[in-house]
Amino acid sequence: MKAEIITIGDEILIGQIVDTNSAWIAEQFNLGGIEIYQITSVHDDAAHIKSALDNAKENADLVILTGGLGPTKDDITKNVLCAYFQTKLVFHEPTFEQIKNRFKNRNIDLNKLNRGQAMVPETCTVLPNKAGTAPGMWFEKDDTIFVSVPGVPFEMKYLVENEILPRLQNRSKTGAIYHKTVLTQGLPESMLAERIENWENSLPKHIKLAYLPNPMSVRLRLSAVGTDLEQLKHEVEKEMGTLKQLIPEYIFGYDNETLAEVIGRNLLENGQTLAVAESCTGGYISHLITSVPGSSGWYKGGVTAYSNEIKQKMLGVSGDSLLKYGAVSENVVREMAEGARQKLAVDFAVATSGIAGPTGGTEEKPVGTVWIAVAGPGKTIAQKFVFGDNRERNIIRSGQTALQLLRRQVLKG
């Protein structure tokens, strides 16, 4: 089964929001064996939506539309669908009851706009939305399924998980797809490709390899398409086994694992704990760590020391070092890591101190200069990096690099 996602909304096309819905839907559908053929983002414009529907119908068995179902004037999807499926809006009592209950619980009066949300195209199957006010709508025409859901992410997710995927799984058109991704670090894409060239060339035709590089790592994804999921799984795992032997030292994880998750697993296995002391990363490393479910089992906490005063008071950094070397220095970052390790009573502590920008740089220490230290049971290591001039990117790269250094020290024990 092939699907197309159509996201509707001017806010996407002026870049005011990043379309995260499509990636989420694509992932869920793929796991369910439904291939996404295309993602198309269009304006809140009747003619444009109609032409997108026509195009999608040519390539897809299933078209999922998100957005444009709000109660306000710029939301036109419902009217467009009525015209497209030659039907009209009718009042849907169960939806109205659901909206009424929803607002009753929140002590808010219903108004005529909400009543409008209970109007649905007469020929559609209404998908009840327990996460919001606008219901989903399911149409079928010429062997193609069209489903329309709100653009608000958690409402869309509710409908996909509870109404759409279960209905699709009851149909048996879906084939099997199996993906497995290996996460590597330390070799640039082109050198990695050279190293695994023979293996790549020997892959069977129904198994495809993709390189997914980003500044911090290269992910290698194998995708197998067929009919028998267990068989595909077996084949992909076998190929992964061969790959592992070719680049053992560069693999640090699999699939959607994050660096923080991998580190946590290692710490947990060794019964060790972690703390952080952040200056330029300002809480980002701690956030990456605590995004991992169960991280409280190995992460005790951290200090964001955004001022020198806090570096001294909470981490025990010496005033002398701050005066003599400055906050962005090997001495200070080592003292931060060691201070955190001692004061928070953990096995490992990672510390950052740098100039994220856009201001604060000097000739000697330009914006992007970052010191990172890891204090462990055996020793403390520290390393200097010079990233770019973009604040956001500097924070992200510093955080990811700190986790890389930490991972290596944790592996050494």
Place this chain on the structure above:
Amino acid sequence: MKAEIITIGDEILIGQIVDTNSAWIAEQFNLGGIEIYQITSVHDDAAHIKSALDNAKENADLVILTGGLGPTKDDITKNVLCAYFQTKLVFHEPTFEQIKNRFKNRNIDLNKLNRGQAMVPETCTVLPNKAGTAPGMWFEKDDTIFVSVPGVPFEMKYLVENEILPRLQNRSKTGAIYHKTVLTQGLPESMLAERIENWENSLPKHIKLAYLPNPMSVRLRLSAVGTDLEQLKHEVEKEMGTLKQLIPEYIFGYDNETLAEVIGRNLLENGQTLAVAESCTGGYISHLITSVPGSSGWYKGGVTAYSNEIKQKMLGVSGDSLLKYGAVSENVVREMAEGARQKLAVDFAVATSGIAGPTGGTEEKPVGTVWIAVAGPGKTIAQKFVFGDNRERNIIRSGQTALQLLRRQVLKG
């Protein structure tokens, strides 16, 4: 001038990555007066890319393609472009020199894949990529411009900023577009719409209003299209002035301002400082704050107290309170906020303690239960929230809600 963005890559269509490039390009182009007609994501597949190019050509004066320019086998964009523009790949010496220099600086040997990256379609204008190895390519055909750039975000951004936008600005086809967004909080979308209905109906035809709701706020965006930017600006600002009078108490900021930015501006005006004490948000609030350039002027730092031990040791929470009420309680969250305020010597401190999930919930305190406190010069306030069962969402909502509460207290002084 109308543009279409085509993003190429299986990784987008299986949901492995979120396409953030398109939103960034859309925003930059809009600021430059270029309207984005559509965003289309397609597979690394020659026929599919070709049909997307054909479709785009019908509606757009400019087509920008991202992705599929890497050195590996799954990257086919360059060959597809050669076929589409009936040309062939030729060796491009300046590109090869640039790649050589790039790798020389990194002490990595060139291999044949990198040499392949210096092969470019004969009829294109090569756009030098100083941020990576794959150059951009500029084609013109039947009054349509086609530009192909790598999918790696910072390489794409480099080429758009330094090579593409300057070239487009030298042409005068572009019209004027002006957007202004007001950020509101406290009224649901439908009630907001009712309140401003007459104003909305009175807007001139070339000024459009859009509602951009998300779980924490509703943004209202005015978009004006015309020829004279100054005139549009003037008209939109006038309409914004009227809007402000209709809903003064619900507006907290404008355009891309974040809540943290708005709080920082207020603190700075009052010469006040801030600290955080985070349990369930685990560094996320601190990260939101330190993402604001210049935040070191009003943010001193914070403590992520992920264990009770740290709550006691670093924030002075009493062991009795932890024992008697548990970490997720009004007493503890108040002590965390007051402890942070005192120990970090700031005017305001915000604290969170909750159960982010997926585990750790009890009947009395289910997953999603979060206490938030704000300690200020006058008093400490605390409030309990019950969010959902999704860890990521609970962290985000807790963080945003904490900033909302903080903002209100900061406004009170």
